[in-house]
Amino acid sequence: MKCFVGTALGNETTFLGKTEAMRQALKELDLNIVDMSDQNATLDGGDVLFTGREFFVGLSKRTNQRGAEILADAFKDYAVSTVPVTDGLHLKSFCSMGGPGLIVIGSSEPAQKALKIMQQMSDHRYDKLTVPDDLAANTIYMNLPNKGHVLLHCTPDEFPDSAKVFEKLKDHMLIPVSNMEKAKVDGALTCCSILINKKAKV
Template identity: 45%
Template sequence: MAADLFKYTKAIVCGIPDSLVAEALRMDEGGEPVDLERARQQHEDYIQVLTELVGEIHIIPADEQFPDCVFVEDPVVVCGDTALVTSPGHKSRRGETVAMKEAVTKLGLSVVEMTEPGRMDGGDVLFTGREFFVGQSARTNEEGLKQLAASFPSYPVTGVKVTGGLHLKSVMSMVAPDNIAIGTSPAAVDAKEAIKRDGHFKYSFLSVPDNFGANCLFVNGIIIHVSKDAYPKSCEVFDKFSCPGVSEKIAVNMSELNKVDGCLTCSCVLIN
């Protein structure tokens, strides 16, 4: 069953380097600066929630050479017992794969490494439990999609053009089995239509007013979503959401990492 693939026993996270504040990649170059102390406290709260839900947390130490290293979702895609170590789309992030490969190898996963000319950020990969949707963005190319398909041959893989924002999961994520939380921006609407048109299975969609708000985690029957402090309208949508298989909801504030395009899915790798 697809729902079984959202049951996790481990997670990988990474510390936040000092260099994130001045050097992390961000779409809004003139945006509000990150409060490093607050970002680390929010991240600790996030890790505590994951610890309570999955039990086993593996922490990669922060590396000052890689300002974006906290966003561990991008250098790897894990499904079942296979880990595809990607080749991130921005060259400044490709060195992050060394520590990630070491982490997934220690956990006993079967490791596949993406090769040239493939490019992929894990933030472009939405796994529904039945199939993969892969954002075709500035960070992920067609060759990356092909290598993902070869790495996970049991599942259909469909490309979705990203018409705005950084990644596909900048506007959507799985909120429950066969349920996709999705923003209301033009890019989100485009992606939704592509999934409805080209997907191999049918899904229900939960409309969330904020793109950041539409990024959530579904872990062992529990939804981790944005907090009321950061996105009150989106939080209200999750409060009202009901679906079989959802036992609880937990709000987590990651507003500081939002400033450098980080979402809830970005900061962990979940392992069955």
């Protein structure tokens, strides 16, 4: 398994400590770390959607073509396709994976346009779950031992119409998680999560 460690956009001094802390944590998990040292490359994790079969990389204010190329070079076994992000902070501002082969997508015109591009670029067929609110499409899916399909999603207080849509996922354990405070600074559920499919050596 490979993980990226790079310099975040913005105040480098502020992020340097966090980057080194993350690097140390990944080393302790014995993961292969890929440094993105090209000063012309930008790649935001919120623009990277891994479906389990391929990568979609949003080209946004935070991610450019060079960043997508470096990701493609690091993960040569997977197809990497770019998707223009014309509205919103990044790709995961309106989509995420809701399970194996299931894309959760917002209903806005930019979200639906991005989905159409992903469908055209891919050799795989994905199911989709469309929610009325773009921000509600940012979910966290986990396949956990003894739990099965688990999905963290928006609360009914935040997006009542979207929360009702998630109830269609009868084979998922649904866990509503409030994102109200993080949303004030453009944060989403996936912004606060790093999922690693590996047991730590204790």
